[in-house]
Amino acid sequence: MINDFLTIFLAVVWETLPFLLIGSLIASLVHNFVDEETIRRVMPNNPLLQTLMALFIGLIFPLCECAIIPVIRGLIRKGVPLRAAITMMLAVPLINPISIAATFMAFPEMPYVVVLRLCLGAAIAIFTGSVCSLLFTKDILKEEPAPSPCSCCHGREPHDHDHDHDHEKGPLLKEVIVHTKNEFFDVGRFIVMGAAVSALLQVVLPAEGGLTGELWSSTLLMQTLGYLLSICSHADAFVAASFLGRFSLIPVLAFLIISPLIDIKNTIVLAGNFKPKFTATLVLLVFVLVYLILMLGGVVYGN
Amino acid sequence: MEIKSQLKKVLPPLLYALMLGAYGKLFLTGEIFLYLRPRYAYLSLLVMVFLVILIVYSSYLIIKKPQEEGDFKFSYLILCLPFLVALLHTPEMYSEQTIQRKKKLYDLQTAPLIAEEPGESVENGIENQLITLDREHFYYYLHEIYIDENYQKYLHKPVIIRGIYFQDDEYFRENQAFVGRFIMYCCAADAVMDGLYLEFEGDHPPVETGEWLEAEGTLEYGETLTEGEMPLVRVKEWRQIDREPSNYVFPTFPEYMEPEN
Numbered sequence: 001m002i003n004d005f006l007t008i009f010l011a012v013v014w015e016t017l018p019f020l021l022i023g024s025l026i027a028s029l030v031h032n033f034v035d036e037e038t039i040r041r042v043m044p045n046n047p048l049l050q051t052l053m054a055l056f057i058g059l060i061f062p063l064c065e066c067a068i069i070p071v072i073r074g075l076i077r078k079g080v081p082l083r084a085a086i087t088m089m090l091a092v093p094l095i096n097p098i099s100i101a102a103t104f105m106a107f108p109e110m111p112y113v114v115v116l117r118l119c120l121g122a123a124i125a126i127f128t129g130s131v132c133s134l135l136f137t138k139d140i141l142k143e144e145p146a147p148s149p150c151s152c153c154h155g156r157e158p159h160d161h162d163h164d165h166d167h168e169k170g171p172l173l174k175e176v177i178v179h180t181k182n183e184f185f186d187v188g189r190f191i192v193m194g195a196a197v198s199a200l201l202q203v204v205l206p207a208e209g210g211l212t213g214e215l216w217s218s219t220l221l222m223q224t225l226g227y228l229l230s231i232c233s234h235a236d237a238f239v240a241a242s243f244l245g246r247f248s249l250i251p252v253l254a255f256l257i258i259s260p261l262i263d264i265k266n267t268i269v270l271a272g273n274f275k276p277k278f279t280a281t282l283v284l285l286v287f288v289l290v291y292l293i294l295m296l297g298g299v300v301y302g303n
Numbered sequence: 304m305e306i307k308s309q310l311k312k313v314l315p316p317l318l319y320a321l322m323l324g325a326y327g328k329l330f331l332t333g334e335i336f337l338y339l340r341p342r343y344a345y346l347s348l349l350v351m352v353f354l355v356i357l358i359v360y361s362s363y364l365i366i367k368k369p370q371e372e373g374d375f376k377f378s379y380l381i382l383c384l385p386f387l388v389a390l391l392h393t394p395e396m397y398s399e400q401t402i403q404r405k406k407k408l409y410d411l412q413t414a415p416l417i418a419e420e421p422g423e424s425v426e427n428g429i430e431n432q433l434i435t436l437d438r439e440h441f442y443y444y445l446h447e448i449y450i451d452e453n454y455q456k457y458l459h460k461p462v463i464i465r466g467i468y469f470q471d472d473e474y475f476r477e478n479q480a481f482v483g484r485f486i487m488y489c490c491a492a493d494a495v496m497d498g499l500y501l502e503f504e505g506d507h508p509p510v511e512t513g514e515w516l517e518a519e520g521t522l523e524y525g526e527t528l529t530e531g532e533m534p535l536v537r538v539k540e541w542r543q544i545d546r547e548p549s550n551y552v553f554p555t556f557p558e559y560m561e562p563e564n
Binding site: 001003004006007008009010011012013014015017018019021022105106108109174177178180181182184185186188189191192193195198199202203238241244 | 337338376384491
């Protein structure tokens, strides 16, 4: 049993780390070379085009669900409409080349999983962005943002994290190495915990029935797990794929969709940058939407 | 406080070296391929290069900038844990429970041709060739039989299968057992046990689950305890064989075999 646990645990870790590194490196390059002013300049005025751009900007700026929040905060301050900003915040970690490639690799014989993940995630991002823009017309940002656990402070004390980098910067190569390292190790901790939980569930859950038998409970369990494990959107597909034998497709999709949209780690970042009412509404809305859509899909198309 | 500060500077290169050493062990012993499919295993070289860069960078900081405060967080030690385990752990055969959990189940939709007589075969272009489910052709034939449901082509043909023996009264009829291998899609975590049912004339052989067996017979079609009617090997001869270096095969056809396969 211990051998089984360790083999599965280590396999998930070894598989995930290279993708985590690639994600951390790209996030670091974007962080160091692209500021939110550039993104704001290219944002169109037409609401439809804004939404489309918000959906697909992750293809150019593949940030994870944690790293995107300070960027979005800066965009809202600089006047980007709330609908587009929230849609972008939710969509970028999901609709970006690293996440898409990782999902393809994790589900090599199930390309429809990639399509379902992208389409359902995009729909939830658009809907949540629209609802939030209707519910919140006043400023949703906190006056003084809390320190971000997004490991972007280059070893310095946490500071107002507008990513303007008005503090004294070291050489760019050093900045990239340090930022990549911090991102890699920060998120890597959660990967290790996620892999351990995944391996434990694989060796202790019964082969049939139990939690894997009921659609409502297994979907809720996997969605909660996706939220709590906080695995980076660049690597979570591999962990999700390891659950396939234990759970049917709908619960695995719940894990795959909730994980890049919201998790406990980015909720902490959200709470540090946005007002509590907005943070609570956003998290609850996304969580309930993912669950309802998948349950509906399960009822219509089967488990 | 001073000790903590010093630790933050000295620990990182040591930990990066530990991580690099663990990766080195995995590649030198070939154990990495017991965890990962080769095409994904080689991506780990990126992490190894990154670790070398970090070792050089953190050593440079210690030597050239001893006054600069280190940015290492002690919670980073969590990521070092799997590397430490990897240095001490060598993956072995899965337990009986995990083999059972990982067994792939099928629900075949295509019924065999009823009119067919034993000894005859449907039109398939395959003469009485020996079908060998060895490491190289294991996935190919299983794909033919279960995924494409082309098993009619192989009914009544001589077949040899080599793999991990699995018998459990709860899941198999008295005179039936199973021989399979783990099909690894990406990593050991997503591996599934796949193979063919065996049917013996009398009792099943005195082989323990998890041991390796070579069975020779013909491919037939029969009732199983948990999966209904399935293709199975009616065994004429069997022999226990040595365990192969890897329990895994990859979902690749012979012409696209990965180098380590």
